[in-house]
């Protein structure tokens with residue numbers, strides 16, 4: 001089968017990561033979690049004393065961390081300056097700060113270049129998940145998917161993943177982050193005109209995976 005480039009975008013809690021990983025594993029494609037890269041740069045800023053509310057400081061520091069993403073769907077890994085960052089990038093502190101950091105144009109330029117390099121190097125095809133993959137990073141992707149779900153469903157899924165999380169508080173934080181990601185000036189969260197929209201509210205994860213696998217197979 002031909003190498004395919006698949007872009008999967010959408011807000012948080014729509015099942016993007018689980019779906020993307022499973023589809024890539026099933027079809028023998030590489031996988032890139034672009035949210036992890038924005039989380040990694042945010043984590044680096046926080047641990048290196050950069051004031052993440054100061055866009056100019058974030059812009060200046062954005063070239064410094066060396067971010068390396070693995071592309072194996074069965075073991076997604078990310079390192080920052082050679083150090084494994086898979087755990088630290090998932091903290092609530094990083095989650096609450098990542099939208100501010102990822103809105104800074106210098107950060108986006110840097111990370112977008114990394115993403116295009118990785119997609120170019122993935123000889124057998126790749127599934128790239130994020131917010132602006134179909135619109136900005138890989139506008140020529142063979143297949144673009146935009147996943148959606150109700151805020152209730154998204155909050156329930158997210159709080160199910162986090163021990164002791166409160167659904168109402170999770171929902172509020174989710175809505176706030178999505179609003180920031182959709183409202184920013186530089187490549188906001190958006191559905192590409194030629195993307196296939198899949199509403200996952202009433203679907204199981206397996207149904208979403210099957211739906212996307214079918215769409216990819218039609219393109220190969």
Ligand code: C5P
Nearest residue numbers: 012034035036038098099102130131132
């Ligand atoms: O997907 P995840 O929730 O890990 O993404 C974390 C954050 O990274 C998003 O809320 C968004 O601010 C940023 N992001 C982005 N563009 C992408 C992927 C993620 O701005 N392509």
